[in-house]
Amino acid sequence: MTDHSNYKGNAIEISLPRPSILIVDDDEQFLQAARGFFSTRGYDVDIARSPEDAIEILKRRSEHKYQVVAVDINFDNLESRGDNFVLQNLSLFDKAKKVIFTGAGWSPNTNLDELQKSGVSILEKSPNLIGTLDLMTQEESRRRAKELATVVAEQAPRIEAVTGQKVTVQIVNTTSPISGSGLSGLITDKFKRTFVKWLKARSDSDQPILYYGDKIYTAKELAEELGSENDVGLAHIQMLFNEFEESLDIESHD
């Protein structure tokens, strides 16, 4: 899974979070144009055709952190308004930057003060809108990577204790989740070897003791799954990595 030669000196590389955006609009032409633009640039892009759909998506993907959520102010359904939707559901947006986009003829309404106080940006739905959202999302992605780098740097002694290597922290423009030369790669490769050793030390009994997914394993069998890097093995490495992340309390990492 991870090749040591990929490591760059003693650097822990913090991958930029994959740019991720949710666009809420009932203008099908705009949605398709935006989805096409962001998809080809490697974004994780979701679209919702109404505020109600957006609430469902945000609830369902509570683990997922959008960098930007952009909402049209007007919908054909006159009962739905983008500004009301944003203000009434602020907790659902978590740390996402919130954007309301308006038609050319829009004039400030009674919610303007509240929108500004809540940190909601108001943009005109001009031909430049998609480009502006692109810049905002990338800026937010870099900001989160810097935030994570700060946390990791503070935790460097603990990471060194786990990996056995002196570390420095760099932000790189890759988005690999658990492989490659980043923080995850450095730690998960070490974890894999340590985990296999840990399981083998518990292989003194042939009694099946660990259930996962659809099967029951002995410690020895699970160690073999890790070694063969199949889905079960990779899932366990990922779970162990998550456990380590929790112990570092670096929750801002997407």
Next chain:
Amino acid sequence: MIEQASTITPEMGFSADSKRLLVLLAVPAQDGLTDYALKLLEDLPNLGAPTLLCDIKSPITYDDLLSQNCIDYRETDVALVFCGHGSRDSLFGPSLSDGSASPQTARSIFFNQSHVAIGPRFLLAFCSNAARELGEAYDKRTTNCTFVGFEDEIGMVLAEGIYAQWWRGILHGITSEMLRSPTTQELEKSISALYKQAISFFSTGDGRNHRWALMMRIYLRRQSEALRVIQT
């Protein structure tokens, strides 16, 4: 064949709309997981409703199980607690075959989307993946029902002692909260607290030194993250 272990709590329970409430604990016999789960459910505390523990030895569907026990879903609110193997759209019963095929290919269907229309009013699917399509079916096709399940593969340490004690607490706690909590948020919060308490135990102090503490932590966290609550 179904072995009904016992009716643990004999008093009559009633749900909010005065229908009779019955807690049905279904564990289809398949392997070491289901043997283990059966033991976890044997001493479920009093839930304020009759509780029927069904150790299912041969293939049967949910509707047939109701029928065999003279349970009319129109008069009874069933709370089904299922422990065993599941998939995105089904809860599995015992093996269909004589053992010549692999257990995975020979599993019978105990409950799938065709049973959603007849309840149960509360369903805890303590198995991998069922929150995906079965949960979606509950979401779209029921009213006034509660579904609790996992939308990913889950793991468990199947050891006795302290491990069984904590799994029992989780399973009993989720069952009890599912019947008690009035809102999705409250139910999610209660269940999350159960998992946090268990993770904390195996992360600190003496709990951290148990032989399988690490596996308990990663499986508990996995379950906590994969859990989905649907109230309609």
